[in-house]
Amino acid sequence: MEMLSFAIAALTALVVLYGPGCLLFRGLRFAWPLALACAPLASVSGYALVAALWGAAGVPCTATTVALPVILLYGLLLIGSKRGEQGGKPLRSSRFTWAMLALYVLAGLTVCLYVYGLSLGDPAAYYCRFDNQTHFNLARYFVDSQDWSVLHTTSGALADESQTGYYPAGWHLLVALIASLTGIELPIVMNALNGALSGVVYPLSSFALMHALFPTRRNVLLCGAFTAVGFACLPWVLLLKGQLLANLLSFSLVPAAVALTVSYVHAGARHHGKGLALCSILTIGFFGIAHPNGLFTALVFLAPFLIHTIADKLRHSRRLGPDSPWRRPLLVWFVGLAAAYALWQIMLFAPPLQQVVLYNNTGNLNLSWTEAAYAAAAFSLYPEQPPQWVLTIACIAGVIALVRQRRTWLAMPALYMLAVYAICRCVDAPYGLRTFLAGFWYSDPYRILCCAELFLVPIAALGLAAIASAVGRKLATPPPIKPIALVVGLFALVNFFPFYQEPPADRHSDVTGDHFVLTSGTAIGYMRYLIASGYDETEEQIYSAQEHAFVQRALDLIPEGALVINQPHDGSAFAYGIDGINTYFRHIDINGTTEQSRVIRDHLSEIASNPDVQQAVRDSGACYVLLLDQGVPFDEGVWLIQTGEDYQLGWQGLESLASATEGFELVLAEGDMRLYRITGIDGEENQ
Incomplete structure (x- = not known):
């Protein structure tokens, strides 16, 4: 059943990524292969713009309210372009181009299936790394809050200061959109989206760049299908380090973004100014939503391309005299690199x-x-x-x-x-x-x-x-x-x-x-070995399969949405994003947390006798305490590599809590895992 859910989620991801964008690029007279390869740039930009508008207006974000306006807008553009007379008919592609597109996708899916798909074991498997505290929890909060704006990003943890702000949350928005469309649980949606990006989006994006650079070199295009997925680190290291999921989305579309510019320059940017301007806005917007360093990556490629193009045009220009210094490529390269350096310095500062x-x-x-x-x-x-x-x-x-x-x-x-x-x-x-x-x-x-x-x-x-x-x-x-x-x-x-x-x-x-x-x-x-090891539920992770099962049982025993105080270093930092339990702490980093949270971290076990703790817990609304590694010494536990031996210094109020501590009632226990109900708030009865 989970395999079917994974397949449905992956297919939905592809429809979400390619559907609306194809409408827009066909409206801009792109041939189908290039329209397909570049479609996610427009789709994701459109979703993010609508979500930001709804976030500012207080309108709930759902699959209907976010996707439908984008489809209608891009569809109207397509209809309007067909009725216009200036654009001409869209370009057509040869059978060879379609065959190459299919080969790139086939190669991508084959490598993805071996390295990633067969390594998961369970479609709902997860990988506990430091950055996933942000990724899992933000995606879950998008779903729960129905605010998908990249300007309002937060984990929703009550322990954090009530501030929201910008974060490149395109990946998280896509997770929320796919989950809203399918109702499939988030871990499966996340894995399916990663598979779609790695096995289809990136190979198709690479095809777009290869076709733009070598449109008539059939042998080179053929070889590109294998070299595009031949480098082991890309994209697989992005699923291992961090995980760098925002970069996975961003880097997957860098080749397509570059291909857009290269194609417009080759076609004559002067004659396609409006289309180039629109595509530039969409591309810049996409990278701002996905991850900005994808834009800097594209600029590193485009700088020498544009300098080379300008030098070549000036060398053959009829407007310049035969002795003009601008016919010399070295001078153009010197000026171009100086301009690129100046822009680089401006961005650095x-x-x-x-x-x-x-x-x-x-x-x-x-x-x-x-x-x-x-x-x-x-x-x-x-x-x-x-x-x-x-x-x-x-x-x-x-x-x-x-x-x-x-x-x-x-x-x-x-x-x-x-x-x-x-x-x-x-x-x-x-x-x-x-x-x-x-x-x-x-x-x-x-x-x-x-x-x-x-x-x-x-x-x-x-x-x-x-x-x-x-x-x-x-x-x-x-x-x-x-x-x-x-x-x-x-x-x-x-x-x-x-x-x-x-x-x-x-x-x-x-x-x-x-x-x-x-x-x-x-x-x-080797990459398959690393991914299989990282996602292997039989291997001990900081949030182990046993702890995951314990949290699932805890959810059956507590009221829906009940706030649970937790010690995030024991793996429960991932419990909200993976399982949906309403944890108080959702990140091991305590910078930017509230004064209330400090009182709870330092003195929670004193709740029966300390009025300040009672007030802090009462104000938070917390009803339960979850401990997944109660009494486990540092040298015997499994932790994130960012957890140091002195981590307990900031968590004495939870580390000193035990079954006999006054003010707490044991609800569920297994091994070193505990769920307590808080009873020590001035005699108030917690539900």
């Missing part, structure tokens, strides 16, 4: 971006310069991740082909990101340098390597096509199999071979020795 740009991320500075260079060349994030040398060879061949074709600009974004990745992993890299080069990505090597792999997809595809051409030239007689099929087949066999063997315990990486260790298998197999 822009007040709204300071919190991100100045974030000093030192947690991953663990490599020497030699190891950092190796990690960049092998596309490796983890000590035991097998290198992807076959992709490295393809990328080198691609760069050589670009130099020969005088399209060197296409290699610049990827090479830049690889260099930044190496720098952001090196222990000797200065903070100022990392901030300047990668501040827009929190100087986070996980995000930065994903950016590099985004830009390496077309380079690797061109490299495979170049290798196939070289093989064809070397063969004296026509081979029984075409060189392109031979090269792609060998690449797929080596790169996607479904195998990874965990090294023995005595061969694991050691912080005192070499960072990288020899392993058996492929990087794709």
